[in-house]
Amino acid sequence: MRIGILSYRSNPYCGGQGVYVRHLAAALADLGHRVEVISGPPQTFSINHQIPVTRLEGLDLYNPQNPFRTPAPAELCDPVNFLEWAGVSTMGFPEPLTFGIRAFLHLKDRLHQFDILHDNQCLSYGTLMLSRRIPFVTTIHHPITVDRGLELDAAPNAWKRFKVMRWYSFIGMQLRVARRLPHIITVSHASKADIQSEFSLPAERFHVVENGIDTERFKPMPHIEREPGRIIVTNSADTPLKGLAYLLIAVRKLTDEGRRIRLIVIGTPKKNGAIESLIRTLGLTNVSFTGHIDDEAFVEHYARAAIAVVPSLYEGFGLPAGEAMACGVPVVSTTGGALAEVVGDAGILVPPADADALAAAIARLLDHPGLARDLGKIGYRRVHERFTWHQAAQRTLDVYRKVIRADRQTR
Structure with missing residues (x-):
């Protein structure tokens, strides 16, 4: 054809x-x-x-x-x-x-x-x-x-x-x-x-x-050890649709509870934009942005992450969720748009625009590493069975x- x-x-x-x-x-x-x-x-x-x-x-x-x-x-x-x-x-x-x-x-x-x-x-x-x-x-x-x-x-x-x-x-x-x-x-x-x-x-x-999902690019890297408390999100930081603000509020809540976590944002915030302003307002010092990175560095970030979060208010499909699952990373995701279809039983699903629910789901995976490992394996299988x-x-x-x-x- x-x-x-x-x-x-x-x-x-x-x-x-x-x-x-x-x-x-x-x-x-x-x-x-x-x-x-x-x-x-x-x-x-x-x-x-x-x-x-x-x-x-x-x-x-x-x-x-x-x-x-x-x-x-x-x-x-x-x-x-x-x-x-x-x-x-x-x-x-x-x-x-x-x-x-x-x-x-x-x-x-x-x-x-x-x-x-x-x-x-x-x-x-x-x-x-x-x-x-x-x-x-x-x-x-x-x-x-x-x-x-x-x-x-x-x-x-x-x-x-x-x-x-x-x-x-x-x-x-x-x-x-x-x-x-x-x-x-x-x-x-x-x-x-x-x-x-x-x-x-x-x-x-x-x-x-x-x-x-590009399963040749996004795949587990067993030789890289996951870091406890390391959370990753792929985000167009200043786009309200992507819901990063709610994740930042959840990180503040978890930090106040005494949890040692670090949020890695794959992306770059708008200079003096709403996200940078919110980080200053919340007093967060455990959030970092990668800026533009190459393919190898991107997958290495997934390999080091304990949890991947997809806080979007809406996704027509949700490539970041599928990419994390292909890397064997346990996922916390909202149900915005099609995300529940993509994640299925391979992650913890929460309502959109709910920082407390995001925080509770992240805490659950941090407190139950066995559950996190199981979800990572289920997600990997789900991508290879349905989303190539x-x-x-x-x-x-x-x-x-x-x-x-x-x-x-x-x-």
């Missing part, structure tokens, strides 16, 4: 959407199919030598190495570039819209080279036009309206709320496009139910294909075949 995967902004080494594209494309290629990724920034996107990546050049105004740069006049002569610059200049996020336009312009004369196109949550008017010319499916990982709602709730004043609404103004386009697409892949039954409700979509349009990229690719291929058959019947 000849497959084109569209990804408007996806770092292939961090962030759920980029990881999804990278591993799904590789697994499809391993099954003998021809895959091409059509990608927006970052321009470092690569998978392996078998899979070509076509990069659609844009202004990349959110590049952390040169954020909000001033484009050269020649760049703004391009109408799509001008649209992108205007959107960013007015505090919006125009990249789904502009990537979709660029993808349509690039692919409209190449469609004979593909059997199917697979959009990774761009949901742009440009990709909608492509869907009318070729078998087409889109993946929606979770309803982005949830992110918007949580950020609005966390906004301290009217100006901040206006900025949140402006940033998420692309949601209107995505809702309109999603309602016109007959085939949608989503990564959990919880996401399916929530997207169906938030987007007002019929259930028959959905195909649930659970994500995989090979399985995800096979199920995705089943969806592709259904979409192609349906497309032939309607054209």
Whole structure:
């Protein structure tokens, strides 16, 4: 099969959407199919030598190495570039819209080279036009309206709320496009139910294909000893959706109880942001951030951890939970979104936004090392039985075949 995967902004080494594209494309290629990724920034996107990546050049105004740069006049002569610059200049996020336009312009004369196109949550008017010319499916990982709602709730004043609404103004386009697409892949039954409700979509349009976990990368390292009291969390620190604030409050509670614990956050907090402020307010000295680390260091952190915590208020799937389980680390997780589906009986589940429940669950595992070991083993088995990229690719291929058959019947 000849497959084109569209990804408007996806770092292939961090962030759920980029990881999804990278591993799904590789697994499809391993099954003998021809895959091409059509990608927006970052321009470092690569998978392996078998899979070509076509990069659609844009202004990349959110590049952390040169954020909000001033484009050269020649760049703004391009109408799509001008649209992108205007959107960013007015505090919006125009990249789904502009990537979709660029993808349509690039692919409209190449469609004979593909059997199917697979959009990774761009949901742009440009990709909608492509869907009318070729078998087409889109993946929606979770309803982005949830992110918007949580950020609005966390906004301290009217100006901040206006900025949140402006940033998420692309949601209107995505809702309109999603309602016109007959085939949608989503990564959990919880996401399916929530997207169906938030987007007002019929259930028959959905195909649930659970994500995989990179079990070659995330695996136990028996030669590294786990450190008692060492807790790990993988987190976009200043995103309210990820719930780190509740874990920090739980750490304060456990510390006040006299427990010797250390929290390692895989990530970087926003300078002078809400998380740094909360750490100062709580007087925590046993919390450290790793910043950007390479793959080997990441897995070594899991190997040293006694417990992995996933405090998210909502996850469409929950890759951090699966990655910890693949490393044999016992998990404490909220039930936000699909996390209960992923963790199952391999961890302790608590309600979202409940610092006391997080603290109690962590204390239980610290006090019962036998239970922690058992949960680590159950989690490892669960990932290998249900959540490999090979399985995800096979199920995705089943969806592709259904979409192609349906497309032939309607054209």
